[in-house]
Amino acid sequence: MLRFAALTVILLGTPGAAQQPSKAEQFFGKEELARQVGLHEKGCKRGDAGECFNLALAHAQGLSVPKDEARAATLYKKACDKGHLDACNNLGIAYAQGVGVKKEPKQALSLFEKTCEAEDAKGCFNAGMSHASGGDVARAATFFERSCGRGHATACFSLGLAHAQGQGVKKDPQRAATLFSQACEAGNGAGCNVLGGAYMAGIGVPRDLKRGVALFEKSCDAGVPGGCFNLGLAHQRGHGVAKNPERARSFLQKACGLGHTPACENASNPK
Incomplete structure (x- = not known):
């Protein structure tokens, strides 16, 4: 299966490493990659949310199909409407940045909060970053707390910074150190x-x-x-x-x- 992660830090990140087209081709081979994408296309037409998501990744990265960010966004929406949380997150990032769709920060936040309510750590983190970029650091901290509690390393780091600097939460160096330790142990x-x-x-x-x-x-x-x-x-x-x-x-x-x-x-x- 194709694997994808959008942004990392700075704005609306979801951790991981997206494969570059050349690396994907080296790993799978062009023929096998094309076969997989064909299967994703068929599965998506049958209404499989996971296959629509994988097909969206292929179009977003130009893997065995022309790179088409608008098509990717459409497929993310199709998968998101069927409950695929990673698709909702990636669609939110598309709206946050205006990639393949018109830039709509409110729509992005709505998608992130939707995934957060479904207990998705990435969604909570992305919602926190959205609130932080909008200047509501207190609201951001509440989402970082939720995301960190679900094991998101960068959320723990972000919440640690908030406590270290007293941004949106009480300044607490000991709490900050504990959160930095959690982030470090989780790979941040x-x-x-x-x-x-x-x-x-x-x-x-x-x-x-x-x-x-x-x-x-x-x-x-x-x-x-x-x-x-x-x-x-x-x-x-x-x-x-x-x-x-x-x-x-x-x-x-x-x-x-x-x-x-x-x-x-x-x-x-x-x-």
Whole structure:
């Protein structure tokens, strides 16, 4: 089956990794991919919501069919109307961004809240992001809470930021650290990085430099630029580890390669 996830963070994300057409073709082969898409077409015509959703993904990504975002949106709607929650989420993202349909934030939010009420963690997270982008941080926090409670790592991270900054909820460093830990354990590398900073500074948790370094390392391994940058600084300054200029430079260069500008400056002119 085709797998798809729309956005990740910043706006209306659903986690995962969408296959690029070339990778899908490499994995399945062109003939097999075309056969699968043909089966999805037949299944959708029979009224199978899952097959309509898979066919929508094929049109959204141009997998063995011409890329057609409007057609994808139509198919998402067909699947959503039959109760397919992932289709409702993707249709919501389409309305949020105006991809294949006219941009309608209210319609997007309605779809996200519909999936959230059906106990879908992605829907709750997306609803939270919609409220946050609209400036209602308190309402956003309630949806992040619901999504985090259902295991959505990025929702736990977002709720942690809210508690750390006192946005829409009471400022609570200890609660924030707990949420960052949940996010980190669930695979959110940014959560590991922020939690590492908390241990380094003793904010919401006892100060523990070695623990901070371990979390920066976990974050860097996950490809988070800030995690690599902080890990480089720790080795550069001897915070939680022995000073090691070579390892410091290596981590700073990795962060630079991931687009972290201060890391590029620091790697070129170490202090």
